Structures are given as structure tokens and as C-alpha cells.
Amino acid sequence: MNGTTLHKTAATCAEELPGARLEHPFGDDWEVYKVRGKVFMLMTEVPGRPVVILKADPGDAEALANSNRHITPPGYHMNKRHWITLEGGEGVDKKLVTELVTDSYRLVVSGLPKAEQPVDPRTYDSSTQAAR
Known part of the structure; x- marks a missing residue:
């Protein structure tokens, strides 16, 4: 999956989640999805690469990173233990x-x-x- 498809797929999924809302608190370059005011997903480009930043259980984050090179902890600009960064690529x-x-x-x-x-x-x- 390439980066453009990654962003489109993640956005489509997030928009279908009950109570989810899209906001742009950091400007047009950041899409921030929240539920009841709490962030669960961010999307942006990190030096030209589309990325999706997601909350993850710390144990799961480590296992995901070990099993897929396109998943990295920490989440870009987020708490190192509870967030992951997902990029498009093989296996995604x-x-x-x-x-x-x-x-x-x-x-x-x-x-x-x-x-x-x-x-x-x-x-x-x-x-x-x-x-649904």
C-alpha cells in the first residue's frame, strides 16, 4: 500500500467509527481524529512520506514493530510507549x-x-x- 492509499484507508475507517470527529488543530498539514475530545489517530507527512500515528498498547507496539518494518514506535511527536507510526509499504x-x-x-x-x-x-x- 502506498502512502496516499494508506491515508485514504485510515481516514475512511476512522470516519465510520461511532463518535469520531476530524479536526485540524495543528493546521492543514495534520488531520487529527478524536473521539469525545481524545485523540486516537493523526495523519501527516514526515519529510514527504505519508504517515499515520496511532495509539497502541506498549506490548503490542513492540510486537508490531518487530513484525513489520513499516510500523515504528514511537509515534511521531507522541509518547514513546503508547503510540506507533505506520507508513505505507509491503505488508501494509x-x-x-x-x-x-x-x-x-x-x-x-x-x-x-x-x-x-x-x-x-x-x-x-x-x-x-x-x-455495516
């Missing part, structure tokens, strides 16, 4: 992007007060989204 497909975006969303939703959670983060997954 629609399924992986959708899973990573949905996992990031679920991690953020799980940290919200129960009354503010748009979905149950324990049961919501990318297959729920794909079924």
Missing part, C-alpha cells in the same frame, strides 16, 4: 490499517468514563465496523 494492507485504527480507537474509548463511551470497547472491533 487494508485489513492491517483497519485493525490498527480500530484498536487505537478502542484504547481511547476504554479510557473514557462509561457514560461517554459511544461503544463498548470490549466488544467493538473492526469486524463490527465492516459488517
Whole structure:
């Protein structure tokens, strides 16, 4: 998957998530997706390469980075333990992007007060989204 397709795939996935909103708090070069005011995905270009920055469980982030050279911790300009940077390339497909975006969303939703959670983060997954 190339960088343009990466951004399009990630944006399409994020836009379908309940309660997700796109904002541009850092200018037009940054697309920031939030749920209930909390960031779960950022997209920009880092010296000419499109990247997607996602929240990830620290253990998962390490395993993802070890299994795919297009996934790197830390997230660009983010907390080193809880964010990853995803670039387009071999082994990065629609399924992986959708899973990573949905996992990031679920991690953020799980940290919200129960009354503010748009979905149950324990049961919501990318297959729920794909079924719509």
C-alpha cells in the first residue's frame, strides 16, 4: 500500500467509527481524529512520506514493530510507549490499517468514563465496523 492509499484507508475507517470527529488543530498539514475530545489517530507527512500515528498498547507496539518494518514506535511527536507510526509499504494492507485504527480507537474509548463511551470497547472491533 502506498502512502496516499494508506491515508485514504485510515481516514475512511476512522470516519465510520461511532463518535469520531476530524479536526485540524495543528493546521492543514495534520488531520487529527478524536473521539469525545481524545485523540486516537493523526495523519501527516514526515519529510514527504505519508504517515499515520496511532495509539497502541506498549506490548503490542513492540510486537508490531518487530513484525513489520513499516510500523515504528514511537509515534511521531507522541509518547514513546503508547503510540506507533505506520507508513505505507509491503505488508501494509487494508485489513492491517483497519485493525490498527480500530484498536487505537478502542484504547481511547476504554479510557473514557462509561457514560461517554459511544461503544463498548470490549466488544467493538473492526469486524463490527465492516459488517455495516
